[in-house]
Amino acid sequence: MAGIAGLIVSSKKEDSEFLLQKMSETMKHRRCKSFQSVVSNDSRCLIVGPRSLQRSDDELFIIDKNSDLTSPENTNDVTSILEIFGAVVVIIGNNGVSLMRTLDGTKALYYGITKNFFAFATERKSLWRIGVTEVNVLEPGQGITCPWKETLVSEKFATLEKPTEANISRGETLAILKKTLLNSFDRLGRDTSCAILFSGGVDSSLAAVLAANRCEKTFLVTARGGGTHDEAATTEAAARLGLPLHTVELNSKIIWESLPDLIYSIETSNQIDVEIALPFYLATRKAAVEGCTTVISGQGPDELFAGYAKHVRTFVEKGPDALSEQLWKEVAITYKTNIERDERAIAVHGVESFFPYLDQQFVRTSLAVPIEWKVIPEGTPQRKIIFRELAQLLGVPEIIAHAPKSATQYSSGSSKFLLDSMIEHVDEFSNISRKEASRQSQKVLDEIANRIQMPTVPKTERSLHMDLEAVNVFLNTHTHLSSFSSNSM
Helix, strand or coil: CCCCEEEEEECCCCCHHHHHHHHHHCCHHHCCCCEEEEEECCEEEEEECCCEEEECCCCEEEEEECCCECCCCCCCCHHHHHCCCCEEEEEEECCEEEEEECCCCCCCCEEEECCCEEEEECCHHHHHHCCCCCCEECCCCEEEEEECCCCCEEEECCCCCCCCCCCCCHHHHHHHHHHHHHHHHCCECCCCEEEEECCCCHHHHHHHHHHHHHCCEEEEEEEEECCCHHHHHHHHHHHHHCCCEEEEEECHHHHHHHHHHHHHHHCCCCHHHHHHHHHHHHHHHHHHHCCCCEEECCCCHHHHHCCCHHHHHHHHHHCHHHHHHHHHHHHHHHHHHHHHHHHHHHHCCCCEEECHHHCHHHHHHHHCCCHHHCCCCCCCCCCCHHHHHHHHHCCCCHHHHCCCCCCHHHHCCHHHHHHHHHHHHEHHHCCCCHHHHHHHHHHHHHHHHHHCCCCCCCCCCCCCCECCHHHHHHHHHCCCCCCCCCCCC
8 A cells, every 4th residue: 555654854853753653653554664764964864654665876766656556667867757657756865855746646745844854744644643734735746855954945847738639530539548548557467456436427437347357356336325326327337347336325324424534534624525535435445345455436537528517618608729728727636626535535445546547648648639529519418528439449338438427426425415414413403404504514524623633624613512423433443643733843
């Protein structure tokens, strides 16, 4: 399991290993075990977690990436480092310690500074644990260097460039999309046990087909409520694909009991993030029980190929150039709006995550596809047209490739059942309308975050009366959280 935590401190600071131990306690699920310590003059760098090391004459490269995924690790230059998929890189040399986040953005790296040390980690909670509440994040393609004796230096090495539309035929475009996507799935080992976060739609179905062709053990996993769109869609699609389907039944009880750990895991109590992460979190927990080592997410095609109703509106009202600009901007920030949250919801259960559609070659090729091949406002379907063609080309049945799909929180029922859980467990919600309860539901999530001592959530003006048994269970099983916001040592 991939994860990293590190400190740069005075070499004479006696409690540095204790601080690092506190950081690693918050990431036990990532199985951070190996330890590195490098001393230079009066400074010391301590790192726990990474397994992939390369040494040159005067530098130590620490490449922290998903262990089940293979990729070249050529560290001759910055460009080759940034093209490594699903990784963060630490380079320790004579000049100091440099951190880099690769351009795909599927692995995060956070850092913080106090008067006594510079700290970095895969998860913000590791920094919170040692009193760092002002946490920064590296952007994809960004690096930061902490010299042994000088001030911090930040540099943007690469960004996602907006490509120009390719002047090639539709058939040639499909062939290139096919090749680059298959190359992305080649990162999976034959003996990888894969679980697909499955909705029954074209994105997850194509991921399932390609994973099953590559891996000896592949199954589908979904979390959805009774009577929802996903209940029928996943059952029917799984049967058509001929793959085993494991399900988690969403209801108010399982959601309420899961909220403290979910909020802690994804590091936010924002309602939209909670609603989206819930089915991923619960489905991954089931996948881990069933013995999977890698969970595959279908995240990406909606932003790459115009999968939302808002994209059609932009096309109709403002034209193809405006939609092209919109898609590029959405893809450029998807690491922040989607991937960091989803990766943590998966990682907490001790399994790897894989986002095959975020392979940089596939992303660049997809963004260069003409908008008119993505959206047909008068068509059925209207959106992701060429991607649906690609899915059929690669073996997804037509009925699945053309199936409609709504947002996860609605198709799975997580939004509805989350509100149900609050109405059942919060006293103040018993005598108000469902609409009014919905307006106040963010307060409940913030209250839970405060009770489990999340340091970044503002205190509510008035505490709500709610059943807090789930919070108590969480705190009893996370005994190291005696205080997230302890003084920085």
